[in-house]
Amino acid sequence: GAVVSQHPSRVICKSGTSVKIECRSLDFQATTMFWYRQFPKKSLMLMATSNEGSKATYEQGVEKDKFLINHASLTLSTLTVTSAHPEDSSFYICSARGAFHDTQYFGPGTRLTVL
């Protein structure tokens, strides 16, 4: 149990376009979802935390207008990178936890490359 999926697994886009990444909890209801970003040879950095039906809480230094997060249901959260630029190229990973979980379950990640 506790499976989290992400789609797409890999995306290449042109600079200036927007990209949407989906995170789904497949076998549990995710009351909280987290979005992380990992640059090469760096640690995973939390970008934002979202609770179902509420606005996301962004970490310091993360632009909320650039990284739009929607957690409209208990099984789906989306991250939209708006007006993407090459410096946004990174590995984006989501995690989710249910109401009775004491840990987070991670998705497989999405590799974003902005040309």
Next chain:
Amino acid sequence: DQQVKQNSPSLSVQEGRISILNCDYTNSMFDYFLWYKKYPAEGPTFLISISSIKDKNEDGRFTVFLNKSAKHLSLHIVPSQPGDSAVYFCAASLGKGGSEKLVFGKGTKLTVNP
């Protein structure tokens, strides 16, 4: 400011021997620590955790030791197997186990040679 540090980017051990991965932290408010294993192009998989009220937690071949006074924890894998080859991340949490915000180290790439 790196609050969770894994100072060894890589570690190589022989199959059957012990692997010891180290992690240091600076924030004394962290009260829960976790280890994750990650393969390339995949998300982290939870391995083992420890609460700050304990100094040791064991699960099969994996044991985590916590030294609060030194702000240091380590993951021991014994015996090491080739399938253990992966990047291991240490993470710390400020509460509610690992269900809240996690602060990760940079990871240590473990290679277990047959």
